[in-house]
Amino acid sequence: MTVTTKLKQITVARTGNEAMAEAMRQINPDVVAAYPITPATEIAQIFSAFVADGLVNTDMVTVESEHSALSATLGAAAAGARAMTATASQGLMLMAEIMPIVAALRLPIVMPEVNRAISGPINIHCDHSDTMFCRDAGWIQIFSENAQEAYDNVLQAIKIAENPQVHLPALVTTDGFIISHGMETIKILPDDDAREYIGAYKPNYSLLNHEKPITVGSIDLQNYYFEHRIPVIEAMQASKAIIKQVGKDFGEKYGRAYDLLEKYKTDDAETALICLGSTAGTAKDIVDALRAKGQKVGLIKIRVFRPFPVEDLTAALSTLKAVAVFDRSDSLNGYGGPVFTEVCSALFNSAQKPKIVNYIYGLGGRDIDMHQIEAVYNRLNSIKDSKDVGDIVSYLGVRK
Amino acid sequence: MTDTIEIRWHGRGGQGAKTAALLVADAAIATGKLAQAFPEYGPERMGAPVKAFNRISEREIRVHCAVEHPTIVLVLDETLVDSVNVLEGVPDDGTIIINTEKSADDYRQKLNFKGNIYTVNASGLAVKNIGMNKPNTPMLGALVKATGILDYKKMLDDTKHKLEKKFKNKPEVIEGNVKAIQDAYEEVKK
Amino acid sequence: MSFDPQKYTGALTVGELPEGGIWTEPGSSLMRKTGDWKTLKPVWDKNKCISCLTCWAYCPDSCIKIEKALNEKTGKEDVKNAGIDLEHCKGCGICAAVCPPKVAAITMEKAR
Known part of the structure; x- marks a missing residue:
């Protein structure tokens, strides 16, 4: 801003x-x-x-x-x-x-x-x-x-x-x-x-x-x-x-400019979170805290979900190594949330694309705290250079 | 986040914990700070335990998760101390302000808390000045006196201004609330 | 958008259509000749008709034609039945059904 x-x-x-x-x-x-x-x-x-x-x-x-x-x-x-x-x-x-x-x-x-x-x-x-x-x-x-x-x-x-x-x-x-x-x-x-x-x-x-x-x-x-x-x-x-x-x-x-996406400290980032709405604010504080420790992390906030910003997203993701898509809903399609599936489909025809995992979180108002977001960044850090990403779709903060 | 003050309010549905949090945020913003106020909504009904929160800072506040480690806790109903862990997440040098007729020493043992304990008979002051047991506004006076997080006079002016909007046709309610805040400011004790 | 109803092909392209699927030309149903849909056609007997206009009120396709005629007895204008628009009539037979039985000015016959 x-x-x-x-x-x-x-x-x-x-x-x-x-x-x-x-x-x-x-x-x-x-x-x-x-x-x-x-x-x-x-x-x-x-x-x-x-x-x-x-x-x-x-x-x-x-x-x-x-x-x-x-x-x-x-x-x-x-x-x-x-x-x-x-x-x-x-x-x-x-x-x-x-x-x-x-x-x-x-x-x-x-x-x-x-x-x-x-x-x-x-x-x-x-x-x-x-x-x-x-x-x-x-x-x-x-x-x-x-x-x-x-x-x-x-x-x-x-x-x-x-x-x-x-x-x-x-x-x-x-x-x-x-x-x-x-x-x-x-x-x-x-x-x-x-x-x-x-x-x-x-x-x-x-x-x-x-x-x-x-x-x-x-x-x-x-x-x-x-x-x-x-x-x-x-x-x-x-x-x-x-x-x-x-x-x-x-x-x-x-004095307050807006775009389809908001890219927060992604220019030199290796890993990033993609999310919508109020969670983005909390995640920005985590990005700052992790950057203070020297980690190259960033955040992409999708401000406009319809129309889906395919071109801007694929460009923004082309330089990243690993990305976690945060979905505050599940598609009940047997494969993650709607933001995740759309991000994946946007990336399919790109030559340069990051590893990508999905987190479903906060259903029914379940709070998402800073430790949970930090843990996701830590996981991205560990999978960014490895072959195996582990679970593609995970559920954050649920008792299982 | 270190320069952000985080506050938690404990009350019962109908006591005005959420309103008090909104008034604190409003007063903080009126004094040039940046602030948040938000309730924790449950399936609340009149009398059920409720929580509300504040964040006050000199910088833009971006986080939107629950407050985990408040440095200031206000308890609008002392019976909550028996059913809710009012000190959850509060650091050892934190501050708790309780609406009670008892003294801080009475609570020091009961709570087993090393930090600052303040007490004020907010309910009594509310009944005396407003004619109703609405302890939320007097607690504002106690909060400002005990912690100094806001300028007293500016807080009083802003709250009065806000009440004038809400109770346009009931000037006695406005005066009563202002008097209750002033009394609580004087009477809160460590 | 504007188009010539005479040249209307029934196959306008995306760019030729008005925004929002609205239709801007009033009376466009006149262009659609539905007269050949019928298997039975109404036959109107001018001599039997008393111009009660019951058929005019009931016709779902506005196919009963009317005209104004001077009434020599009263000196005023009367509205008279002026026959049936067979170019648009679909032959539903409602006019014949509502025509008073004592009058029976409209009967249905084979259309083709």
Whole structure:
């Protein structure tokens, strides 16, 4: 993170949920339709107080389920509104039916989402199972390491999603309770600057424009479905460059630059961890501690999981000897977690690739401590020059 | 991590351990430091044991794992001392502040702890000033007096400011809380 | 996007389609001639028809044509049944079924 800020920003104490609600207040969406679910409840709850206090001009729609929440948000977006919602876990799963439709209709809905385990057993704490379950829904997925990133990412997600080359919905996630309910020091933009940054929304079409009637969501069989899916696929590919550009611009304007990946001390590293979300912060302190002992270790944080940053990852991994991929969910595919399998598939056609192992950790909110992360680096150190890597998939911190 | 102060709060659901941690972080940030506050959520209900944590530092705090070795522990309900290991991970030169009518000496033997023990009747001060057994805010006063981790006046101003937002229509609650903090600041004993 | 309905081939390519799978040309069903789908066709007897317009209300394909005609007795305009659009009628027979039995102005006959 660059320290130079060209603009006076306000330092405040905010939880992740408060930070996301704050960003929503500055975005001032036309419509928010939401249904409460732990640990994301506070986002819409705090936002509804902004509505009640007249701080935003939003039509707040309280609905009877998450399926309805996203359906109402979709309807509002198709009518030309800037529309948002928020959810987590089972709520996201209930939205899952509508999510690909939003993407196919090319509606730039931005949804703050709090990563939480999925049932069963019932659990309200952090892991990435819910978000990973919806990874192929055509939504951009941005993971936030802390409350600051949660705020910055929600603002950027609007710029990304509404870019005419993208026009795709975006999920911005934080880790349940760890970030959503943890208070941290963050910097926020003054309201006027935030509003200027966000700008006015120019919808591509509006269902309510009776001067120019259109059909939305028509049936599309063998003769057209394929042709209509291709632009969604191409938009997801094109969004990589836009996400990079938006992240770079944000850095130039406000001093905090973002990219698809964050590479932490990887330039001369031999081994590295790949992870998403709040664990990256903890791992950075371990990297510093191990580097102080002379070990060449680094960290790659995947900030954007959808689109998957194949090119950047293969380039970043080409100089490493051994890598551990941290997954806070299991694919239940009999072979590790979703991040691991995608990293492996990205690397398959590379000439230069490291040895690679997978750790599933932190399911259902199980804490990951510094000793565990350090032990993984120690293992990478021992396998980096050996032929046998041992177990490819391991489960960290589970009683067996 | 050595220049980061780590704090653990022990309380029971409803006593305001999480709120107290948030107030400490808020006050720390208001005085120009960087801070974290986070609860350990379990299946908590009113009266069940809960924990909350703080990290306070001059530098950016990046870690997001649980606090293992707090140097400061606050106990909002002294009956927890019998059911929870309130000194878990606390170094020998650490500090524990207990909400009790008893003296520090009473606890020195009971806890078998070499570090600093402070006691304050936070519940009594809360009942007296706020009219409710909400010991969390007076514990802030005791914390600042015992450890000096925050500027007393700035903490008081920031907490008052924060309470003014929350209890806009109940000025007596704000005054009571401020008085309870001031009393606890004076009365906490080693 | 804009395209000429007369030149519509039913095989637009990816680049020719509007974003989001929306359809921007209203009335496009006029282009789709479904009249040859039917096995039975409705036959309308202008002399029996009393223009109650029940068939017009029930027709699922909007195939009952109407016209306005001056009523010499009242001096006002009446809406009259003006026959059936056989280019789009699929021959479902609902019009014949709802035509009042005493009138029976529409009967279904073999289409081909």
